[in-house]
Amino acid sequence: MADPLLTARDLHTYLATGQGVVRAVDGVSLTVAEAEVLGIVGESGCGKTVTCRTIMGLMSRRTAYSSGQVIYHPRGGDSILDLPQRELQKLRGTQLAMIFQDPMTALNPVTSIGSQLTEAVTAHARLTRQQAHDRAVELLTRVGIPAPERRMHDYPFQFSGGMLQRALIAIALASSPRLLLADEPTTSLDVIIQDQILSLLLELQRDTGMSMILVSHDLAVITEVCERIIVMYGGQVVEEGDTATIITAPSDPYTKALLEALPQGGHRGALRSIPGAPPSLIDTPAGCRFVPRCPLAMHECTGWVTELVETGRPGHRARCWRHHEVGRARVWQASDSA
Amino acid sequence: MSQAWATHPSQLLLRAAERGARRSRSTGRRRLVLISGLVMLGIAIIAILGAPLIVSKSPTAIDVLHPLAPPLTSGHLVGTDQYGRDILARILYGGRIDLAIAFGATSVTLVFGTVVGLIAGYFGGWVDSLLMRIVDLFFAFPFLVLIIAIIAMLGPSIFNMFVAIWITSWVSYARIMRAQTVVAKKQQYVLAARTLGYGRARIMLRHILPNTASAVIIFSMVDAIGNIILAASLGFLGLGAQPPTPEWGTMISDGQNYILSSWWLATLPGVAIVFVGVAFSLIGDGLADLLRSGDR
Numbered sequence: 001m002a003d004p005l006l007t008a009r010d011l012h013t014y015l016a017t018g019q020g021v022v023r024a025v026d027g028v029s030l031t032v033a034e035a036e037v038l039g040i041v042g043e044s045g046c047g048k049t050v051t052c053r054t055i056m057g058l059m060s061r062r063t064a065y066s067s068g069q070v071i072y073h074p075r076g077g078d079s080i081l082d083l084p085q086r087e088l089q090k091l092r093g094t095q096l097a098m099i100f101q102d103p104m105t106a107l108n109p110v111t112s113i114g115s116q117l118t119e120a121v122t123a124h125a126r127l128t129r130q131q132a133h134d135r136a137v138e139l140l141t142r143v144g145i146p147a148p149e150r151r152m153h154d155y156p157f158q159f160s161g162g163m164l165q166r167a168l169i170a171i172a173l174a175s176s177p178r179l180l181l182a183d184e185p186t187t188s189l190d191v192i193i194q195d196q197i198l199s200l201l202l203e204l205q206r207d208t209g210m211s212m213i214l215v216s217h218d219l220a221v222i223t224e225v226c227e228r229i230i231v232m233y234g235g236q237v238v239e240e241g242d243t244a245t246i247i248t249a250p251s252d253p254y255t256k257a258l259l260e261a262l263p264q265g266g267h268r269g270a271l272r273s274i275p276g277a278p279p280s281l282i283d284t285p286a287g288c289r290f291v292p293r294c295p296l297a298m299h300e301c302t303g304w305v306t307e308l309v310e311t312g313r314p315g316h317r318a319r320c321w322r323h324h325e326v327g328r329a330r331v332w333q334a335s336d337s338a
Numbered sequence: 339m340s341q342a343w344a345t346h347p348s349q350l351l352l353r354a355a356e357r358g359a360r361r362s363r364s365t366g367r368r369r370l371v372l373i374s375g376l377v378m379l380g381i382a383i384i385a386i387l388g389a390p391l392i393v394s395k396s397p398t399a400i401d402v403l404h405p406l407a408p409p410l411t412s413g414h415l416v417g418t419d420q421y422g423r424d425i426l427a428r429i430l431y432g433g434r435i436d437l438a439i440a441f442g443a444t445s446v447t448l449v450f451g452t453v454v455g456l457i458a459g460y461f462g463g464w465v466d467s468l469l470m471r472i473v474d475l476f477f478a479f480p481f482l483v484l485i486i487a488i489i490a491m492l493g494p495s496i497f498n499m500f501v502a503i504w505i506t507s508w509v510s511y512a513r514i515m516r517a518q519t520v521v522a523k524k525q526q527y528v529l530a531a532r533t534l535g536y537g538r539a540r541i542m543l544r545h546i547l548p549n550t551a552s553a554v555i556i557f558s559m560v561d562a563i564g565n566i567i568l569a570a571s572l573g574f575l576g577l578g579a580q581p582p583t584p585e586w587g588t589m590i591s592d593g594q595n596y597i598l599s600s601w602w603l604a605t606l607p608g609v610a611i612v613f614v615g616v617a618f619s620l621i622g623d624g625l626a627d628l629l630r631s632g633d634r
Contacts, residue, residue, distance in 0.1 A: 056533055062463055086537075093535020105526040110548045119544065120534055171534065 002033040004073055005211045006055070006096075006179055011068035013047075013054045020282040024050040026235035028068075032179060032211045037202070039226030039243070040215045041258065045278045047235040048215045049101075052181045056098055057081055057088045072096070074178065093124040097177035101184040103164035107156040113140075113167050114152030120174035139170040144200060162193035166200065173204065179211045186221065198225055219258050223247055228315075231255045234279050234289035237308060241316030249327050251311045251318035253294045256326050288319070296322050372624020378617035382610075386437055389430035397431040397584040398423060406600045417602045419592065423582075425602060429610050432584035435496060436614070439569040440562040443503040448558045450504070451511020452551070456542050458512065459519025470516065476509040485568070486577060494577045496585075503565060510561065511554050518550035525549075552629035559622030563615045570611055586611050 013025040025047045032038045040048050053059050055070050057080065069079035072095065080091060100106040108116060117136035121127060127135065133152075140148035143166040156164060165185060172180060182201060186194035202225060205212045216222050222229055222243075229246045231239040231254060239252040250256040257274045276293040287302040288294070294301070300321055308317040311324070320326065385392060401407075401414070401422035409417040416426045458469040476484070485502045492498040522528065523546060531541045566586075572578035573587025581588065586607040593603025 058529065058532055089535045089537060091535070092533055096533075098530075098533040100526055100530060102526060106530040108527045108531075108545050108549065111544075119536075123534060123536055123540070168530070171530075175534075 002035065004031045005034045005036075006073065007031045007069075007071045008051075008055055009069040009071070011051065011054055011066070011070070013050050013059055013064055013066045015050075015064050017282075022281045023235050023284060024064075024281055025054055025066075026281075026284070028232070028235070028237055030230055030237065030240070032213055035205075035209045035211055036228065037205060037212045037214060037226045039222035039229045040213060040232060041219050041222045041229060042217065042232035043274075043278050044217055045281075046232040047281070048217075048232055049183055050235075051232070052098065052183050052213065052215060054081075056092060056096060056181065057083075058098075072179075090124065094175045095178050096181070097172035097175065097179070098181040098183060099165070099168050099172050099185050102188050103161055103168050104156075104188070106168055107164060107171075109156055111155075112152065113154050113156065113159065117152070117167070117171055117174065120171045124175055135174070136170075139174060140167070142173070142204070143167070143170045144196075145170075161189050162197065165189060165193075165197050169197075169200065169204070173208075176208065177210060179213070180205070181213045181215070183215045184217065185214070187216070187218075194221070201225075220262055231258070234284065235281050236289065236306075236319065238290070238320070239316075239318040240308070241311075241313065241318075245313050245316045249311075249313065249316075251316065251323035251326050252290075252320045253296050253322075253326055254290050255318075257293075288321075296320075296325065298322070368624060368627040371620050372628060375617050375620025375622075375624055378613065379621065382433065382614050382617060383437065386430055386433035389427070389434075393424060393427040393430060395424040395427045397427040398582045399427075406596065406603075408600070409602050416606055417600070419589075419603050420596060420600075425589075425606055428584040428589060429586070429607055432579075432586050432589060432607065433610060433614075435579055435583070435585045436566050436569055436587075436611070439500070439503070440566050440614070440618070443500055443507070443565045443569075444558055444562045446504050447508040447561070448511055448554060451508035452515045452547075452554050454508065455512040455515025455517075455554075456519050456547065456550075459516040460523055460538065460542050460546065462520075466516070469512065473509045473512050476506060477513075481506065482568075482571070485572070486575070489572065489577045494580060496579050496583070499569060499572055499578050503568065507561065507565070510557065514553050514557055515550065518553055519546055522546045522549050552626075556622050556626040556629065559618050559625065563618045566611060566614060566618075570607075 008028060008030050011025055011028045012023070015022040015024050028047070028051050030038070040051065042048050050059070054066050059066060066081065068081075070081050071077060072080050072091065074095070075091070080088060083091070107113070114133075114136060117139060118132040121132045121135045121139075137148045137152065140151060145151055145163060145166055159167060180201075185201065186197050189197060198221065201212065201214070214222065214225055223246075226243055229241065229243050230237050231246070231252065233254045239246065239250070239255045246255060247259065250259055261272050261274060263271055274293055279289050279292070285302065286305050288297070288306045291297045291301050298321075306319050308319050309323065310317055318326075401418060401424070403422065404411065404414065404418050405420050405422040407414050407418040407422070409415065411417060414424050414426070416429075418424055419428070454469055458466045484506050488502040488505060489498055492501060528541060528545055531545045536545075569578055569585070570587025570590065573585045574591040576591065579585035579588050581592075589607040590604045593600070593605075593607070596603050
């Protein structure tokens with residue numbers, strides 16, 4: 001693996017709500033290497049978004065309690081979560097960037113695209129008005145917006161969803177970040193635009209050599225784009241490894257279930273899904289969180305604190321006692337025919 | 339057959355176009371409200387600033403030979419008061435104080451209250467609690483009583499009237515702005531701005547304020563009328579402008595003793611207040627519609 005760029009170690013984020021403490025992120029560790037595209041996949045409510053926001057230091061300190069370390073390697077070995085607000089702000093504006101799920105709401109509705117772009121360009125760099133304008137137009141061109149000079153004056157409501165996501169990407173790239181966190185960037189877009197945006201992101205990633213964390217609930221998207229995948233469930237990482245390994249030899253029942261749920265090309269019939277819903281993250285019991293939905297669950301799965309264990313393949317770890325059996329198990333096919 | 343025609347696409351398009359036309363017509367009507375308000379206010383401002391050009395008499399000059407002259411007396415277009423002072427001159431010169439209150443008192447409280455509300459709403463936590471408890475404290479007092487108390491402490495004068503309004507009436511702006519800010523700060527564009535590493539001041543002023551300012555701006559128009567009426571009330575109570583300084587409220591107060599015999603003393607300054615008040619409220623209405631429809 002290339003040099004690590006960002007490492008999160010034992011990240012916990014607990015949210016205080018009226019119903020109790022939600023353990024949204026419960027001991028997540030991950031590493032992104034230089035120029036790597038890392039995928040995080042999992043159902044809604046698995047803590048993917050909160051993980052991203054914790055890494056960016058965006059969780060409100062009043063309602064969210066975080067622990068753990070986020071180490072941004074070019075800055076040395078200290079956790080960036082402990083930095084004073086101002087330093088963290090600077091880091092966010094210059095080294096780390098993030099794009100969001102819903103481009104429709106992620107831009108200020110009363111300011112033109114152009115002025116939001118120039119603001120992003122000038123926020124952390126000293127540029128003249130003309131330079132900033134040129135850079136903004138250049139960015140818009142870069143993300144494939146036709147007639148960028150003219151579109152600079154448009155307001156967000158005059159853009160389509162795909163165009164808005166492009167504009168957001170342009171804004172995120174304004175500071176030439178080393179790491180881009182893309183939090184479900186294509187979820188609210190239709191499939192064709194989805195594909196365009198993903199190709200654009202990949203192309204930009206390749207050209208600039210930045211690293212990228214792509215978060216999605218869509219395993220198909222993730223496997224297509226990412227070199228390495230982290231599967232999250234119930235606020236924990238349940239499996240991590242190379243894309244090829246994960247696809248060919250999933251070692252956590254949840255990953256396996258996700259793969260099974262992908263529609264097969266040419267295969268007609270009912271879509272398979274995972275019965276049940278992700279667990280509530282309030283008062284989670286010890287033991288594996290997938291137990292209620294897991295066809296491989298056994299007595300030992302409850303009650304024991306689970307850990308990520310090496311499966312023997314390089315860089316591949318899974319949070320399952322029976323990880324060796326997952327690939328071979330026939331239970332999924334059996335339940336399908338039933 | 340007619341069933342088929344009713345749903346024909348061209349028919350639907352036509353209907354949509356008609357709806358659009360109706361909407362744009364009503365947009366025009368809304369603009370008309372704003373424009374007529376601005377025109378009325380413009381007339382008032384020109385008349386008040388250009389008072390020396392319109393009337394040759396001083397507002398405090400006494401014409402001993404013609405006290406209580408009715409309107410349309412030669413030399414006094416709208417009559418004189420009990421001392422023979424020209425009412426038109428007094429209304430026009432007196433308007434300076436009332437308009438100064440409308441603009442001067444309102445703009446200061448608008449800016450201050452907006453900033454306080456923005457800070458309370460954006461920072462939240464103890465900052466919010468502290469600022470809003472202070473606001474509650476002001477709301478707990480009867481407004482006029484509080485103002486009278488402050489003026490009683492400082493002594494009655496026009497400047498102290500400004501001070502009293504500054505101290506007391508920013509609280510409404512703070513409350514409106516706080517509510518708007520609390521909503522706006524949860525919006526994703528604010529989160530996006532934070533991910534770009536923007537500072538708090540930049541986020542508040544450039545991203546939240548433009549999205550929330552319309553409410554306080556509209557309210558400020560209502561508040562401006564309120565302040566004119568307040569100035570008039572304080573003048574009426576003898577706590578505002580002191581004689582012989584002309585001021586609409588003071589004029590009404592002086593004229594009430596003569597209301598049965600010489601109606602014009604109290605009525606005409608009242609008409610002036612109504613005129614300016616209507617102008618402000620038309621502007622407020624027009625702005626409200628314009629800013630609201632401009633959102634999308």
